[in-house]
Amino acid sequence: MDRWIDCTISEGQFTGEFAVQGKMFDSTDFSMFAPKEVLRFEEEPTKNKRVQGSIQVTLLEQKDDLSLIALPRPTFENGRTITVKTSQIR
Amino acid sequence: MLLSNLEIHKALDTGRLVIDPEPQPRTKEIGVKYCPYDTHTVDLRLGNELTIPKPGAYAYDFLAQGNIAELIAQGSEKHTLTKDRPFRLEPNIFVLAQTLETIELPIDKGPPYLAARIEGKSSRARCGLLVHFTAPTVHPEWKGQLTLEIINLGRTPFLLHSGMPIAQLLIEQVVGEIQSNQSQFQGQVTPEGL
Numbered sequence: 001m002d003r004w005i006d007c008t009i010s011e012g013q014f015t016g017e018f019a020v021q022g023k024m025f026d027s028t029d030f031s032m033f034a035p036k037e038v039l040r041f042e043e044e045p046t047k048n049k050r051v052q053g054s055i056q057v058t059l060l061e062q063k064d065d066l067s068l069i070a071l072p073r074p075t076f077e078n079g080r081t082i083t084v085k086t087s088q089i090r
Numbered sequence: 091m092l093l094s095n096l097e098i099h100k101a102l103d104t105g106r107l108v109i110d111p112e113p114q115p116r117t118k119e120i121g122v123k124y125c126p127y128d129t130h131t132v133d134l135r136l137g138n139e140l141t142i143p144k145p146g147a148y149a150y151d152f153l154a155q156g157n158i159a160e161l162i163a164q165g166s167e168k169h170t171l172t173k174d175r176p177f178r179l180e181p182n183i184f185v186l187a188q189t190l191e192t193i194e195l196p197i198d199k200g201p202p203y204l205a206a207r208i209e210g211k212s213s214r215a216r217c218g219l220l221v222h223f224t225a226p227t228v229h230p231e232w233k234g235q236l237t238l239e240i241i242n243l244g245r246t247p248f249l250l251h252s253g254m255p256i257a258q259l260l261i262e263q264v265v266g267e268i269q270s271n272q273s274q275f276q277g278q279v280t281p282e283g284l
Binding site for chain 2 (some may be wrong): 011014015020021030077
């Protein structure tokens with residue numbers, strides 16, 4: 001089942017790749033590069049123009065209001081698996 | 091355990107390894123000038139896009155949370171290669187590129203799972219060209235083009251042509267099951283090169 005969390009998307013280093021920024025459970029940020037196939041956005045980001053969108057994730061564990069998810073690519077800060085608030089997952 | 095060329099072909103046929111477009115021909119026959127397969131490797135070609143880091147007044151801080159990807163992207167310039175316009179890589183210049191081929195190592199068929207390593211080619215290395223220098227590993231479940239970290243350590247410029255064989259891929263078999271809960275990786279800083 002597809003699950004998604006909100007993120008901010010900006011232009012990446014290659015065509016078809018985007019820079020993605022999102023929030024973990026404690027409001028600290030994570031960032032990564034991800035291909036278009038795992039992202040949803042209405043308007044494609046351009047140079048110096050960020051857009052709001054969402055990124056596809058895999059739910060691994062859920063406990064109370066926290067969820068452990070796997071992202072499609074590793075983040076720069078915390079590896080591929082991060083904890084988010086369950087309410088962030090759609 | 092590394093896969094031989096015949097095992098690589100089998101992995102391609104069974105879908106445990108996907109290389110798109112698939113390197114051809116699989117064997118070298120009379121009159122065929124080039125075959126991308128060697129005893130246990132398959133050549134990958136350079137895609138048509140380079141990213142050239144720009145000098146900046148900032149410093150990358152991997153302990154800072156949150157905008158490293160955007161900062162890296164903003165600090166570089168895209169360059170498109172065309173058939174008649176190769177990129178002249180000057181000595182000591184670093185660029186990023188991608189393989190023309192998309193690599194996929196699916197895990198949905200169960201074990202044995204496959205992983206891969208990208209390596210340079212000795213012919214290019216003799217000219218001082220590195221095509222990766224720290225991130226050769228392609229993990230099981232990966233799907234996408236491979237990012238190349240290219241630097242010319244030679245003393246002569248090197249022409250990068252779109253579609254030229256630039257690297258080689260070694261395919262490995264991963265022994266055992268893979269833990270689907272990847273929390274053991276949490277907290278690990280994994281610079282993406284992708």
